[in-house]
Amino acid sequence: MANSQLNASQRARDIAKMEAGEIFDILVIGGGINGAGIALEAASRGLSVALIEAQDWGQGTSSRTKGLIHGGISWLEDREVHEIAKVAAERGIMLQTTAPHLVKLMPFIWPIEFGIKDRIRQIGVAFIHDMVVRAGVRGAVPPPRTCGVKEAVRAFPSLARSPRAGALRFFDAVVTDTRLVITVLRTAKRYGATVASRVQATKILRDASGKVNGAEVSDQLRPGHRFRVRARHTVLATGPWVASSSLQMSPELADKVQLQKGVNISVPRSAIRGSTGVYLATPSRPITLVPRRTHWIIGSYCRPYDGDKSHPKVLEEDIEALLEQVNSYLSVPISRADVESAWAGVRYLIVDKDHPQGATMRWPYISDVGSGITAIFGGAMTLYRLTAERTIDQIMRHLDKWRPSRTAKLPLIGAADYAKMWNTRYSVAATAGLDSVHIASMLNRYGDEVEDMLALIKQEPVLAEKIPGAPERLKVEIVWALRSEGALTLTDVIDRRLMLGRRHQDAGKEAAPAIAEVVARACKWSETKKEAELADFLSAH
Template identity: 35%
Template sequence: MASSTLTADTRRAALAQMSDSDGLDVLVVGGGVTGAGIALDAATRGLRVGIVEAQDWASGTSSWSSKLVHGGLRYLQMLDFNLVHEALTERDLLIKQLAPHLVKRVPFLYPLEHRVWERAYVGAGVALYDALAGIAPGRRAMPLHRHRSRTRMEQLFPDLRHDAAIGAVQYWDASVDDARLVTTIIRTAAAYGALVANRAQVVDLTKDESGRVSGATVLDLETGERLAVKARQVINATGVWTEETEALSDSDGGLRVLASKGIHIVVPRERIRGDVGLILQTEKSVLFIIPWSRYWIIGTTDTPYEHDLRHPVATRADIDYVIDHANAVLKTPLTREDVIGTYAGLRPLLQPGTKEGTSSAKVSREHTVASPVPGLTVIAGGKLTTYRVMAKDAVDFALGDEAARLPSITDRIPLLGAVGLRAVRRRAHRYAAKYGWSAAMVDHLLHRYGSMLEDLIDMVEKQPDLARPLEHAPAYLRVEVAYAAREESVLHLEDVMVRRTRLVYEVRDRGLAAAPEILDVISPILGWDEENRARELDAYTQACEAEEAAAQAPDDAAGERARQQAPDIVPMEALPPA
């Protein structure tokens, strides 16, 4: 296996190798969960694959989700049993084999308002949910659902308003740190030989004499250099940017994708008394109250979005909507003062049909793979849980008849940190005793790194001060940010604050108080001088201030204007309109 270490140096080397005369079998455009999954799938088939992302890994949709790995109860109402079974199979595969360190079981209550018919109706639906999950081979990944009386429901969630429900159905799904999942998939792909480069934007798709897409022009946003990359197949996995990327092929074909905005608020764990999550139906969407580490994640919304795709924001109206719907079932109403953070993301909603002249394989109601022009494959739609299936479908489609000779094997490829996890868990108490870490801290480390915790221990052994928690963000150790800079493709302070950690919405000041110490740790690793440090801190500070201003804006248009007051640390090149 190749190295999974991702640095500025390995990034430069990857771009150089992508643009060498040998060319690639597959070039993947887009570094969200789908693109990362495609890179891993193609690499483990033995193909020469490269993946480029215009910003940081998972910086689009894949770091702003509800952070759930689930089958989708709502699809049962649509009688889409195959889709639910597929998602549940992937959920259980992740939790049992592929990423048991990253994916955690979470119990949820589905509150009931009607004593007889609703309990029977919801209970039958959740029983079917369990049954579809049980079709998967091996032991069950989740407990079976249970009916809860009002008394038991109130014990499990004391802050549920007494008159909000007559009882509940309890079931289990799973949660995941979405950005961490993507980074781990990318590093696993690199370990199997994939060439990976973030902050590298595809600005053109090239064609041969026959009109077939034969590669791309890639702009290294860090240096301004333009590179010609040859590839037998280019796969577009750019989510809400799908149509912009398709347009680079000078074709009128492809998929139609619309952006829908979903926002979440973050509330301290002690503010709401409860040991389980809640799922609630609203007039517009499903609302989750999700227990997560030291806080609750509450959301989401589902509204059409026609503004800046790079920086969707949670506006005052969005935040008030989520608070109001949560308060409908909470004993003590939430206020804006209870909210310590917010975040917003865009769902790429696949529109019916394809553009004229497009060949496609509609492999799921959730996602579609298409080819607007020979040599270019496009995939859109889907969700976090089914990323592996989407990746398989995209590579199968791109390879055509060759796929039968090189079948996907990612259902048997554990992600980094999964192999050896049990053994490291048994040794973890020694580390806790040696370094004075609490049980919660050890659990946090195992959840984020799995068996790669041993790599962090090696760093601490060489530099003992890394074992300390960050002074102004004690949920994280100094070694975690050092590890991010040394191993996890960090190019900017923003990468650490927003995606390698979640400080941007986990603490009230968006991690600004912790930023100087974080810079002290990562600057020597990244080779930053005082000028670099000042530039990085100023850029992150401006972004935080703009996000705060946007959260006070009444609507998306005003929110966009507020957010655009802060320039990007590495701006993307504007592409021709789709």
């Protein structure tokens, strides 16, 4: 099995392999969760795969979610009963097999309004959901139950008592989105995928018959350097950018897709009193309040969008609209001053004229938009593996090959010995001379690879130090991001490996100089290069 490390040297080797003229079975364009999942699905079935991403891994919509791996309870609200078992099964697969180190159960409450109709509807939805879930994944998730308003307020003291009649208590799951993307991608690399970030597809290539046979690409780190990547089949998994190429090849898709922006915010844990997540069935669409260690993630507020796809802006009116909907359920409203950070993700929804809201992004749309090319529209973090399985099933028919999917039983990197290390975390911490809290949090980000990280600390004890300005993180995590997780810039490290932007009101600015010192030393940057990287990060935040 191949080395799973992603770094500058690996990138150079893989680009050289692409340039050498090898004809891959599949070229995947787009390194978000869908692209990473498709690369893993293909590579684990024995297909040769090349994957390119124009930016950093997961830099687009996949790094701008609210971090839910949901069991689909809101789908039942929209009467999408037939899909619930599949969604719940995918959540169970991640919890039990593929990513137990990354995906965690979390209790939620769903406030019940006064009125017998509302009460019957919510209870009915929950228990139908539970029956479907348990039929597919036994033992993974505790059953839902109803509770009175007093118990609901004990679990979530910030809940406004009136006009509540109680709540439904149920479990869902959460994940740190970019950690899942990087882990899936590295697992694909372990199975032989050839991958490179900051390589942009500039032109789709065709043979004499018009069949797509690869792409002309540009190395973003070597301005002007272009080369061709050849493949028997190409997949567009470019998120909000997918339509630019797909609609030219299949104009009829224009009536089926709609671009929307989803806005999420974070507020300090102290702004809301509660120990459980909250599901709010607002008139427009469900909104969730998800508690993390230092903050709450609240979202998503969605609206149609036609602006910059690379840097979608969060407008004041977006934040105000989200706060207005949430505050109607809270005894003490969240103020605008409480909002530490806000971010937006952009993705295509599949238009459904029969849908109550006119569009749905519940299920991805996999379309052959031309001979030799498939495009992915929409999707969800929960469904990445099933999306990939269905995509490769479809492509294998074109390639006249068939090998069954393995990914439902394939632990992602970090999962294999996670349970063993978790059960011995206190002794692991004592042996390493580290705080058990740090070891526990690292295990829930890196799984059994913590053992390799501790080996780095043994070689270089300074890496055991806490990061100034972000004391919940250790310096070894910076080096790990560079050596194993494909971070190429200071911003890659801070925003999408350490994820400080969502955890700190200053978006990681206080910690940035100390992180820059570690990165500069590890990458042998000059003082000029270090200062330029720091300036780039600060100007963007």
